Amino acid sequence: MADGRSQIRRRVGLKLWLSGGWIAFLVMAALCAPWLAPHDPLAQDLFLGRLPPAWVQGAEPGFYLGTDSLGRDVLSRILYGARLALIVALVAGSLTCLIGATLGLMAGFLRGWVDVVISRAIDIWMAFPPVLFSILLIAVMGPGLTSIILAIVVIDWTRFARVVRAEAMAQGAMDYVASAQVAGRRRISTMFTEILPNVLPTIVVLLTLEMGIAVIVEAILSFVNLSISTDDPTWGGMIAEGRTSIHQAWWVLVFPLVTLFLTVLSFSQLGEGLKDRFDPVLR
Amino acid sequence: MADLFTIEDLRLSLPDMTKKPLLGQAPRIDILKGLSFTLPKGEILGIVGGSGSGKSTLGRAMVRLLEPTGGRILFDGQDITHLDEDGLRPLRRRFQMIFQDPMSSLNPRHRVGQIIAAPLSLHGFADVPARVMDALDHVGLSRGFANRYPHELSGGQRQRVGIARAIALRPEFILADEIVSGLDVSSQAQVLNLLEGLVQELGLTLAFISHDLSVIRRLCSRVLVLYQGEIVENAATAEVFDAPKAAYTRELLDAIPLPDPDQVWT
Secondary structure, three states: OOOOOOHOOOOOOOHHHOOOOOOHHHHHHHOOOHHOOOOOOOOOHHHHHHOOOOOOOOOOOOOOOOEEOOOOOOHHHHHHHHHHHHHOOOOOHHHHHHHHHHHHHHHHHHHHHHHHHHHHHHHHHHOOHHHHHHHHHHHHOOHHHHHHHHHHHHHHHHHHHHHHHHHHHHOOOOOOHHHHHHHHOHHHHHHHHHHHHHHHHHHHHHHHHHHHHHHHHHHHHHOOOEEEOOOOOOOOHHHHHHHHOOOHHHHHHHHHHHHHHHHHHHHHHHHHHHHHOOOOOOO | OOOEEEEEEEEEEOOOHOOOOOOOOEEEEEEEEEEEEEEOOOOEEEEEEEOOOHHHHHHHHHHOOOOOEEEEEEOOOOOOOOOOOOOOHHHOOEEEEEEOOHHHOOOOOOOOHHHHHHHHOOOOOHHHHHHHHHHHHHOOHHHHHHHHHHHHHHHHHHHHHHHHHHHOOOOOOOEEEEOOOOHHHHHHHHHHHHHHHHHHHHHEEEEEEEOOOOHHHHHOOOEEEEOOOEEEEEEEHHHHHHHHOHHHHHHHHHHHOOOOOOOOOO
């Protein structure tokens, strides 16, 4: 009665390697920023303002990606900016996921009044314009890392709750739930042991997506000067600053932008890649 | 022999949400309209009927996945009609169910070993791994299957896992809800043979729901014919096939494809 079905294995996709590689590289860069960065990211020198990257005519040795209008080294600022971006991605992403997924799972599986309460909360929540909402939140709480993380969690938990609720509802209609009841399993226990493993692949994809979104939100908030203190290097802050001098010094805008783009793309592809690789049903 | 199940005037209705007025109660549809029968220990009862006849609903009420709205269900003398989950839990080990579609009833992200072990650990059995292996042996699956996922199995193998999960608890009663209707004919025969053997070996009482009379005829000692939520026939299998009383039963019998249309069932 043996056949080849269990021998099918998927190779690790290029997607997973590239995205995982970039994230790993970024994590290393953020951790080792004090040793890797060629300059102090805050050190200003007006004589060294708007130096082009190393391979362009007129570059100074040592400033590989050029300097901004205040003479601060772009590479060093990107490296230090990675720290903030990654902290926001990890902390805000995981917290959002934890809160949103738990509420979604409860609403979708337990149904009844729990579902009514949570679903109405989601509907009301989503009627607020998100960017205004976050600006309002930060205006009230004052800028800072905690405020950014809290703003992201408070706004984005609905993204998880909605999707996970729908998925949990679909799974709840499956016979393995009835089967667990016949076996005498409690509802709450069924939710965690039977439903959760089937919703987990969706949660992982959403989580990595949310990490990418968190990086973008942080950049948007820096762009409107509501992130942490303007001195600290953030990618969004650099992009905002680069925008003003795009005709004289394109590198101030382009390098943080490319880093941001690659990071967000990698996060979303990482989720898909992980799902392809580790979901037993897709194997 | 003593009766394992006694069912008296069983009624079940569900609200019809499609006809629910904006305010107020939805009208109720009667699915089971007062069924009474007994199921003696050791018997294999076939429950037949067309789509919507209420046969699956009856089955699910017997294992208390659904709560009846009227009448009584006695299991081994105990009234289980309105017991809540806490009250049912100690009894759950004694009546088990095999589902129609194993793709839906086996958790796709649990391994076969886990699937069979879960009810065992819930009921506090010792030596769970040994019992899992024993159950696999009983249904004719090699022990290596414990590490497989359901989607890696064929249809017949999956249904064997469903059977293994049910018998692992050594229940007294098993409800088999259309368990072979998704299988090809040769797998059907294998699964039915297996079930027949297990019933004898483990001394099970079985309720076998099907819309296929030829399957019922092979397996069951008694047949219950349902039509629109009512029992139209309740008799020994031979009797039903030789001298059907209800017009609906005759219709069902006529619908069985015969190898030679000129022959009659003998």
